[in-house]
Amino acid sequence: MLVNNRPKCLRSFFQEMTHIRVVEETFLDLFAQGVIGGTVHTCLGQEAVAVGLISALNLDLDIICSNHRGHGHFLAYCGDTSSLVAEILGQPSGVCGGIGGSQHLQMKNFYSNGILGGMAPVAVGMAFAEKLKGSGAVVVQFMGDGAMAEGAVYEAMNMAALWKLPIMFAVENNQYAQSTHWNAQHSGMLEQRSESFGVPMVDIDGNDVEEVYHTTQHLINEIRTQCTPRLMFMRTYRIGPHSKGDDLRDPKEIDLHQQQEPLSRLRKKLDPSWVTSIEKQIRQEVALLVANLRKE
């Protein structure tokens, strides 16, 4: 089972986040080479959300509903790089036998789907099920600022609060819905919406893995003990393209955010020689794993 007893120190966060970054950069390379088709939505720059949040869950119990940008969530959940890479390479050893692909991953208590906002009511139903069972599980439902334009999200928040369900809506505000800045598709303040449904909200820096981790611990504890929903609003930035090479943003804007992206920030807090060696090690491990899978 996925007992979450891994160390929660800065080094381990850095290691996991770097691993996600390297795997996703590899996907973009493989896509560019034509080795993988379809589409790949990476979470470059959002790794602190995946690692910080999921490190604070009880992975034997809690449930994750992820979205189209879910590789980071998946790797932080189970660390099973091989089954993810194989899935995206379309191989039978993939986590869903290659049928699901990048956006449709399922393992144990992890479920992702590619319809924006569509998993919000499904996650509410899971939370209802766990409440009825008395399991003590909390459901975490990931969505971006883009999905917050979908009506299903608000139907879900209403029911979650009405029925007092153990669910955390985890909003990754990466500021872009595909190519559209959040300002151009939302009126009003995104972070203020949930409270009108009776879902308390906490607004945090989603690029600070420690803040994400500690806030999640606190909120999950509240949800588990009070059996009421919460929303965690995490401010981050998608430094990569929406999917493949389709990025039309001003490079200056992206450069500015590069300084604030979570791995750059974490690197400054760690011993540079350790960082260099661990980054090298992770790159070699991932390259070897991918090379071996491609031989199959």
Next chain:
Amino acid sequence: MASYLSGLQSGLKEALTANRKVIVLGEDIVDPYGGAFKVTKGLSTCFPERVISTPICEGGFTGVAVGMALRGFRPVIEIMFGDFLTLCSDQIVNHMAKFPDMYNNQVKVPLVIRTPMGGGRGYGATHSQSLEKMFLGIPGIKVVAPSHLHATNDILKYAILNDDDPVLFIENKLLYPLEQHVHVFMEQSVEISGYPTVALRNFSTGKPDVTIIAYGGLSLEIVPLLAKLHDDELNVNAVFPSSLWPVPVETLTRYGAQCGRIVLCEESSAGFNWGSEIAALLYENLHGKLAAPIARLASASQAIPAARQLEIKTLISAQDIENAVWELMS
């Protein structure tokens, strides 16, 4: 003898009693109201924890039921009017129907969506349609629509308790008060487990002159029509599958082959409907064995008017079916 409605009511109650994983969700379904068509009447009094009224968000609570099914429950939801299935279509098509297949059969979604369809009550364009044709042919779901020749209790209980696939369960508003029609000239065959096809003939021996194939609420029109055609000395067999999708194709082919004259009838609007697929399948299977082209009848391709005298002209009628039968015999 049970009515169409009482069969559904007792089916739900028996399913809730048999398995604690059964949960019923829908708008205004708890007592004292008991649902717009009273199918859930009395249930919340017996099972207050497991019969739950929802906000008016059909897409949302369909998703909730999908999530419950993924986590081990066997939910049943009521969509107050079948017309509102359009609001649930994303959850039906991109969630409920997809999860088992796209997750490589690592999960199951045992979920029943019950909803009343059909016109004849003057509700107008958005509360009278037969929209089940929008969901026919979607991989991963079943679409079931009993007539009043079926035992609604058995079929609903099977869908809830025994079917691990998601089922869209279509009821007909005009059939609710009717007693289940039983007759000595009736036979039942089960090609799709749990969802029998019932055939009713108006003659004791010999072959039919015409085979009518229909489903759901049209049994109301067709049962009296059979008696009338018997008086006119025409042998007619009327076949009512309860499973629309998947199609009990061998059963329908067998009945169609008996005389080679087939009338397909449905209440939905004409064009790209159930009969289109059934006719195509029957043409493939009965090539060279048909005495006449298959007749396909449906309601007019237009918004259903609210005014009763206009609505009657829009919906398929017994007269339309009778005319088609005689046309095939001419």
